[in-house]
Amino acid sequence: MLAYIVRRLGQMLPTMLGVVLLLFILFNWVGGDPAYLLAGKMANAESIANIRRQLGVDQPYWVQLGIFLRQIATLDFGLSWATGEPVGQIIATRLGPSLTVLVPLTLLETALGIALALAIAFVRGSLTDRLVMVACTVGMSVSILVYIIVFQYQLAYKLGLFPVQGWGEHLGENLLRYASLPILIGLAVSIAPTLRLYRSFVLDEVGQDYVRTARAKGLGEGRVMWLHVLRNAAIPILTHVMASLPSLLIGAFLLERFFGIPGIGREVILAVERSDFPVIKAITVYVALATMLVNLLTDLLYQALDPRVRLS
Helix, strand or coil, rough: EEEEEEEEHHHHHHHHHHHHHHHHHHHHHHHHCCCHHHCCCCCCCCHHHHHHHHHHCCCCHHHHHHHHHHHHHHCCCCCCCCCCEEEHHHHHHHHHHHHHHHHHHHHHHHHHHHHHHHHHCCCCHHHHHHHHHCCCCCCCHCCCHHHHHHHHHHHHHCCCCCCCCCCCCCCCHHHHHCCHHHHHHHHHHHHHHHHHHHHHHHHHHCCCCHHHHHHHHHHHHHHHHHHHHHHHHHHHHHHHHHHHHHHHHHHCCCHHHHHHHCCHHHHHHHHHCCCHHHHHHHHHHHHHHHHHHHHHHHHHHHHHHHHCCCCC
């Protein structure tokens, strides 16, 4: 196990280096000169040269690459070009609000998706199964913007059940008051594709030989589904959940933007609008690192779920 972990960590280094090189190329050759973006349309050559010198983009590319590598090694990405705040402090303060929304949303989506998938598997092929799949297709066809506008108008503005926007200083207040409606909207948007996917995972296992053997031994359908089928369907479900975790921080930017939640997704939008490259690069590096670590954790959890899995 330890040897496998060390080997996987070693394999992350060239992958991370590739991400760094790609980022560096995109921001230095494709993204344009940030000095022109920050100086504005009426700036003269002297002010642009001064901005380039302050940002350090007037140095040779190999020097800039070395600075970028040092920033990644020390996890110190300097100051924001737009606000002058330390980039690490910006990410640290924005991470809490994002997790306040995304952790409950992920837990509810996974638990509800599994329960509904098993329930639909009980009546597979029936009219109820077909109607639920049609409803899921319709739900997936509706844009998240429609969900946000309708829920925000009806539940927050008209009925006053939730605040339209806002964010407080305490976790309990944020979770119960301000994050409830974004979580509800996120659940309404994500439950349809999640249910369809988990249903396919469950139905793939229902037709296996071990299920027929369990039924032949006299086990009840509930015990077969919850104990045997769910245990084997848990591996693809785990893969789906873990693979979606790193991207969730960025994927919730619409919810954060519409509800005024000061999270990572909203910060990415603001950084793009302000051409705040240090923030964008830092978040990209962190997401790439989180993706690789989550993949490693997923492989380790495979063996915990199924002892037959061998890590090599």
